[in-house]
Amino acid sequence: MIYNEYETTYITVPELGEDVQQQLLEKVGDIIKENDGEVFVQDPWGRRRLAYPINNHNHGYYVCLNYVGPSTLPAELERVMRLDDKIIRYLTVKLGYNINTDNAREEATVRHQQWVEKREAQAASMDRPRRGGSR
């Protein structure tokens, strides 16, 4: 069986409680496990402002998942997300074809660590007042 690495980001409506959000994450995680997949990284970004309104929502709660699985898995996952009206948008990206699970797991962790550091540095620089007229 060929296993690919995927990354799925979904956006839920912002006004869900912490527990509902957690339930949803578990539900998605279970689908991955039931379909012979494994979650590498769960990354809830949290509430963000949307660049344009989706279904009359101006904000959304972002969750990003990095996982491996057979090629049938994303289709099933997207089907479930399409049916769930708490999820207003999702995007799946294939990161690797026929990967070695152990190597990929390690790389995914490192990659995620770097991304989190970069993101935090960006957030910190946005809080600082801008110097000069550069944009």
Place this chain on the structure above:
Amino acid sequence: MSSTKNKDEEVHYDYKDAYSLRRFISERGKIMPRRMSRNTAKAQRELATAIKRARILALLPHLAE
């Protein structure tokens, strides 16, 4: 962030990193052309894909105003 690009060095664009991608869109939300971004053809394709993915996730606008 360095403004000069080394041709030998590969640049990677991540659709999740809207903060960095913002530099490459105009005020109207259009993707910056290669002559302005100074990208190689390969890097420009990657940039365009990243911006389009970011738009799907409402991290970047499809068009502004």
